[in-house]
Every structure is written in C-alpha cells, then in structure tokens.
Amino acid sequence: MSNAVSALNSERHEGFVTVSEAGLVGMITIRSDQASKPLVKALKDLGLSLPPKRGITEAGGLVLAWMSPDELLLICPHDQAPAHTGALEAALAKTHALVVNVSDARALMHVRGARADEVMMKLSPADIQQLPAGEMRRTRFAQVPAAFWRSGREEISVICFRSVAAYVMGLLEVSARPGSELF
Template identity: 40%
Template sequence: MSDVMAPLDGARFDGLVTVEALPAQGQITLRCEVSDDYRAKLSGLLGLAFPEPRKAVSDGDRALLWMSPDELLLLLPYDEVPEMLARLEETFPNWILLAVDVSDARAHFRLSGAPLRDVLSKLVPADMAPGAFVPGDVKRSKLAQVAAGIWLRGPEEAQLFCFRSVADYAFRVLATAAEPGGEVGFHGT
C-alpha cells in the first residue's frame, strides 16, 4: 500500500472553510440502463438504496452517487474494489453493464465549515442556496474552470470530486475562495 499516493495526499487548508484532500478512495463507475431488476439487484448487492436523480445514498464507508440517467458512482474502500468488481460480474452475468475501476481517476476533497455555501458560490455557477442544495444532493457543475461534482454530506460539510490531473488547481482555487477576509455573508452563516 505504500506505493499508493492519492492526489495532493493529505493537503489541507484552513480558512473560511477547511479544505482537505482525502486519501485514496475506491470508486467504481457503473453504467447500465435503469430497470427495476437492476435497482433491486444492485441494492441487494450493496446494501444501499438506489439513489434518486441528483442524490446520493450512503452507509458507513460506502456510497452510491447518481451521476446521470445511466451512470452511478460507487464509493467504497480503495482495497475493496477488485472484489467488488468480481461480485458485480457475478451479480450481473451477461448484462449490458459497464463496471470499471476509476479509483485513481478522481480526486476527492472534504470541505467543512459554516460558510461552505458562500465559498462554493465563488466558484460554482450552480445554485448553492439551502433551498436548492440539501444534504444528500449531488451537483455536477463547474469549479471555476474545471468540471466537478459536489456531494453535500451535511449542513456544513461537502465532498467535492474532480479529475485527478486538476486536483492541484481545484485545491488552489478552493483555498483562494476560502481565504479569510473574503466573507460574503450571502447564504447566511
């Protein structure tokens, strides 16, 4: 495991919010046409409800994020990916389904702090207002100039993910937006 190095391994910025680069995160992209059978089998395998559009469901260290009408992102411990891929193969034999390891393709950050929505609103065009973005929601939008997904995990905590090559950029723009003195007080703190 010592060979494994997640992007920006352990980087952290404390400002208006705290920005932390998370350690290696197991991730599987699942693409399949959604059917009742698919929902039932997948929920059965994962022990997670099937997420509604633009939502995430999670339990412990596993989460299932709705990415598009035929795409989900399964989050799980990094080491469990090969076994999970095998179990997916068993659960969906001969299905038209794409299940692929993308654990190394995306970087994840935890953002926490009361002015979370204000800090994100400096960079994200999508509506970050409490009425439009509630815990459990996943928004795919832009973070300044790059694509990013934001999973609101609690009233003051979000998990943000982007492609790993732009992790450094994402961290820097987040840190800039979270720089003290830049309080906006728009979404209320």
C-alpha cells in the first residue's frame, strides 16, 4: 500500500502574507436532505450541528461546511476520514443520501496575515471585507472553482480540487508577493 501525500507536500510561500498548503486533511462530501432526521442525528453524534446557509460549524476538531442546499463538507483529520465516512454511511443507509471520502481529491490551503483579505480580493468577486467569520463562499479563482472561509482572525482557508492545487497555489503566491499590496 502506498503512503498518502498531500497535493503540494505542504508547500509554503512568504510574501506580505504567508500562503501554505495544509498537508493531508480529511474531507467528506455529504449529499442529503439537510432537514432529514437521520442526518441531523448523525451530525449530533459527531458533536456537530447543521450549519446555516453558507455557514460553518465546528466542534472537537471537526469542521462542517454548508456547500449547497443538499451538500455539506466535513473536514477532519486525514486518518479519521475513513471512520467518519463509514459512520455516516451507516447512519444514512436508509435515507436518500450519498457520503463520499474526497480527501485525496481536494487540497486545503491557508492565507495567513494581517493583509490576507487583499490576496483574496485579487482572486474573488466576493466582498471579502464584509465576509464574516464562519461563512463559506464558493467562487472561481481565475479559471477554477474554489471555496473559502475566514478560519481565523487573520486567516482565510481555501479548498480546491487536487488537480488544480498547484495552479491555485500559484495564484495565491503571486497575489501575496511583496509590492503587490492593494492598500
């Protein structure tokens, strides 16, 4: 069996902010009626509550993101993803639902620093300065889909497909180069 590796081997760049890949992270897509009692119970069993529209809930090292009216994304430690996937599949087995471990198909990056918003302003049409903590945004960075949220006071987390991780990292790195600040 091969060893799992992250998309960019924890690549990191220093500019007017720090841009880094998070390394191996577990991610599970859950497609279901978000009002279904089995889903709500399964999330409660993980210590999580259903996030509001475009929201994020967190508990016990787990992050649950609202992705669309019938899609959630559970972010967890990479080694816990198979167990969480199995538990969710079992809990939702008698309902119309899909649970898929997409950990190896996604990449997570962080933009950290007092000017993280400026990097995102170059890449997304979203009003970054008005983005509250705990709100997920799905968008495009140039030619590729991405999602992001304010994950700390001076931190924005970005999720993209693994196949375009190097491209997204390049966009973030160029947007964070010293001398390209917006303000």
